[in-house]
Amino acid sequence: MNSEDCQCPICGHDGLNKKVVTEKFEYKGETFDYPNYVIYQCPSCKEAVVDKKSMKESGRAIRDFYRQVDGLLTSKEIYRIRKFKLCLTQDKASEVLGGGAKSFARYENNEVIQSKPMDNLLRILDADPSKLGLIEEKEEVEKASMVITFPLNYNPRKINEMEVNYA
Numbered sequence: 609m610n611s612e613d614c615q616c617p618i619c620g621h622d623g624l625n626k627k628v629v630t631e632k633f634e635y636k637g638e639t640f641d642y643p644n645y646v647i648y649q650c651p652s653c654k655e656a657v658v659d660k661k662s663m664k665e666s667g668r669a670i671r672d673f674y675r676q677v678d679g680l681l682t683s684k685e686i687y688r689i690r691k692f693k694l695c696l697t698q699d700k701a702s703e704v705l706g707g708g709a710k711s712f713a714r715y716e717n718n719e720v721i722q723s724k725p726m727d728n729l730l731r732i733l734d735a736d737p738s739k740l741g742l743i744e745e746k747e748e749v750e751k752a753s754m755v756i757t758f759p760l761n762y763n764p765r766k767i768n769e770m771e772v773n774y775a
């Protein structure tokens with residue numbers, strides 16, 4: 609975005625002034641200062657447009673600020689647990705621990721904030737990474753059960769009768 613050939617979206621004034629400011633964000637009574645925040649201000653009506661890159665980058669930083677205020681793991685902590693405690697790739701972590709496709713890439717890039725249950729799960733695994741084995745075993749069983757095929761003459765009623773006999 610070139611500030612000189614830009615029109616003010618509010619009053620239509622030609623040319624906006626580029627300014628680098630420290631933007632203050634507030635969340636649940638806590639404040640967060642984000643430096644090098646680029647805005648384009650209209651000299652006429654004083655309305656400011658936020659630079660797209662600043663918007664995106666500050667958005668990522670703000671998610672870590674939200675996490676800290678809410679007592680959740682930051683993106684760096686998630687990265688540390690996933691990579692050095694659990695030794696999983698981002699894709700594998702998403703597959704085994706859940707949160708949707710590419711969930712760990714999104715948590716670590718600060719595009720998405722993890723849920724409270726996911727946060728709790730990661731804290732437990734951080735304290736005891738061996739517990740990952742329990743989840744992986746369950747995953748293996750689920751995968752194996754998906755390929756079980758029943759014989760063509762399989763009759764569910766027979767199984768029910770058997771169960772009745774056992775009881």
Ligand SMILES: [Zn+2]
Pocket residue numbers: 616617618619620621650651652653654655
């Ligand atoms: Zn204006």
